[in-house]
Amino acid sequence: MGRAGAARHSMAGPEEAPQHRVLDPLTLPKFVDALPIPPLLVSKGKRPNPTHRKQLLPYYRIELTELSVKLHRDIPPTRQWGYAGTVPGPTIATQSGQGFLIEWVNNLPKKHFLPVDHTIHGAERNEPEVRTVAHVHGAKAPPESDGYPEHWHTPGQSRIHYYPNEQDAATLWYHDHAMGITRLNLFAGLLGVLTIADPTEQALNLPGGRFDIPLVLYDRTLDRDGQLLYPVSDTPGAPFVSEFHGNAIICNGKLFPYLDVQPRKYRFRILNAANGSHFQLALSGGRPMMQVGSDQGLLAAPVQISTLMLFPAERAEVIIDFSGLEGQELELNSGELGILQLRVQKQTAAPDTSSLPTTLRTVPRTPETSSARERLLTLSEHDDPSGGAMKMLLNESHWSMPVTEKPVLDSTEIWSFVNLGGDAHPIHLHLVRFQVLDRRPFDVPAYNADKSLVYTGPAVAPDANEQGWKDTVRADSGMVTRIIVKFEGYAGRYVWHCHMLEHEDNEMMRPYDVVPR
Numbered sequence: 189m190g191r192a193g194a195a196r197h198s199m200a201g202p203e204e205a206p207q208h209r210v211l212d213p214l215t216l217p218k219f220v221d222a223l224p225i226p227p228l229l230v231s232k233g234k235r236p237n238p239t240h241r242k243q244l245l246p247y248y249r250i251e252l253t254e255l256s257v258k259l260h261r262d263i264p265p266t267r268q269w270g271y272a273g274t275v276p277g278p279t280i281a282t283q284s285g286q287g288f289l290i291e292w293v294n295n296l297p298k299k300h301f302l303p304v305d306h307t308i309h310g311a312e313r314n315e316p317e318v319r320t321v322a323h324v325h326g327a328k329a330p331p332e333s334d335g336y337p338e339h340w341h342t343p344g345q346s347r348i349h350y351y352p353n354e355q356d357a358a359t360l361w362y363h364d365h366a367m368g369i370t371r372l373n374l375f376a377g378l379l380g381v382l383t384i385a386d387p388t389e390q391a392l393n394l395p396g397g398r399f400d401i402p403l404v405l406y407d408r409t410l411d412r413d414g415q416l417l418y419p420v421s422d423t424p425g426a427p428f429v430s431e432f433h434g435n436a437i438i439c440n441g442k443l444f445p446y447l448d449v450q451p452r453k454y455r456f457r458i459l460n461a462a463n464g465s466h467f468q469l470a471l472s473g474g475r476p477m478m479q480v481g482s483d484q485g486l487l488a489a490p491v492q493i494s495t496l497m498l499f500p501a502e503r504a505e506v507i508i509d510f511s512g513l514e515g516q517e518l519e520l521n522s523g524e525l526g527i528l529q530l531r532v533q534k535q536t537a538a539p540d541t542s543s544l545p546t547t548l549r550t551v552p553r554t555p556e557t558s559s560a561r562e563r564l565l566t567l568s569e570h571d572d573p574s575g576g577a578m579k580m581l582l583n584e585s586h587w588s589m590p591v592t593e594k595p596v597l598d599s600t601e602i603w604s605f606v607n608l609g610g611d612a613h614p615i616h617l618h619l620v621r622f623q624v625l626d627r628r629p630f631d632v633p634a635y636n637a638d639k640s641l642v643y644t645g646p647a648v649a650p651d652a653n654e655q656g657w658k659d660t661v662r663a664d665s666g667m668v669t670r671i672i673v674k675f676e677g678y679a680g681r682y683v684w685h686c687h688m689l690e691h692e693d694n695e696m697m698r699p700y701d702v703v704p705r
């Protein structure tokens with residue numbers, strides 16, 4: 189798990205939380221709860237398409253409510269906030285081109301149960317304390333349905349969003365995006381998976397149905413009563429902390445679950461839904477996994493991996509073949525932290541007829557020559573002179589400053605993230621998919637002195653499993669990370685931001701405009 193640079197921050201991690209209150213997960217027996225599989229969301233009939241009134245679209249209604257669920261057999265139920273009564277929320281499954289409507293109904297309490305910091309922009313005392321706005325991460329959605337952080341609604345209100353789903357097969361996810369409290373709303377449980385299938389992907393005959401399983405991962409810290417423990421700073425009236433890292437990894441809403449698997453191939457769709465931690469996922473015994481997909485869908489060909497690094501908001505689809513492992517028990521871990529036990533049964537219920545083809549999809553590389561312009565965008569850290577929390581900025585700009593990134597619809601640009609700070613940041617752009625070009629080390633002091641970009645080594649190509657379509661990219665410390673993006677879909681206002689939610693909530697997020705040609 190990632191704690192890179194954590195010591196350099198004025199932050200309070202779980203170790204600063206009152207020790208006597210923190211539950212040590214290692215005192216609990218492991219692997220006593222079955223892995224829950226989030227239910228599939230069922231549509232509530234059809235309604236007219238808002239843009240073509242004659243077309244009827246599946247209509248879903250998702251209520252946001254407070255609930256209490258047991259995270260582990262031996263701890264009391266944990267208060268959480270969920271979509272449609274579960275955490276993670278139900279899986280929404282659709283086909284590419286099959287649009288739908290979702291009504292997001294906020295029926296949450298009016299008071300937050302986690303520490304809102306009213307000194308954070310957008311969460312001031314004159315704003316309602318509980319605000320929500322749903323965003324489908326990775327969706328090519330019109331701006332009015334994208335979940336702009338300021339377009340929140342309060343308990344008792346609902347919003348209908350239209351998702352055309354005109355995009356390739358991929359594992360997307362939905363989560364809250366309300367200004368200044370996104371970190372708390374996700375920590376409370378407002379997140380879920382959305383899958384898009386398409387004919388190319390279905391023709392591959394990858395493991396499907398009950399052999400296609402989402403694994404939603406996030407870390408948490410609990411108190412001895414099993415309740416979520418979100419750390420607070422020691423500044424009175426300003427509880428914000430600039431990073432969160434927990435001591436337990438929750439998988440599909442359970443701590444240390446197990447899954448009975450048949451000795452055959454499975455497809456797992458893994459999502460890092462953590463606030464700030466990255467995971468280094470590995471199977472016990474170093475058993476290989478075959479990665480077939482990343483954020484925005486299939487890779488060109490499967491990539492064999494033994495560890496999988498996932499930063500917040502990144503997804504990976506992997507095929508794990510349990511054949512030949514009859515009767516064995518495997519574990520999925522992140523570093524020292526156990527996540528999930530896989531118990532391989534003695535036999536398959538039916539022969540495994542699924543396939544793992546050697547090629548998956550053509551992923552044409554976007555040529556650099558197609559780029560209309562390159563933007564140099566800094567990622568930087570700023571200490572608070574008055575001793576408050578550290579602040580991270582994009583391009584030295586705050587959220588409320590005028591929009592500076594205005595790509596033209598259907599144009600292609602290279603965005604170069606110049607990371608001046610000590611942390612890696614997962615950078616996400618709404619609306620679009622992109623490709624990672626490279627990462628190149630540079631002289632940070634030289635840049636800080638006079639903004640000259642002096643490279644100190646050769647450009648490093650992205651790893652094989654980063655060479656597909658992405659929507660979130662790890663921008664390493666001391667590196668220039670370049671992506672190439674075509675701004676397709678819609679003109680309008682979107683956002684780009686760091687997906688470490690504490691950073692995002694505290695100014696590491698900017699609006700951007702796709703402008704008509």
Ligand code: C2O
Binds near residue numbers: 325363501618
């Ligand atoms: Cu995962 Cu702006 O979102």
Ligand code: CU
Binds near residue numbers: 613614686687692696
């Ligand atoms: Cu960040």
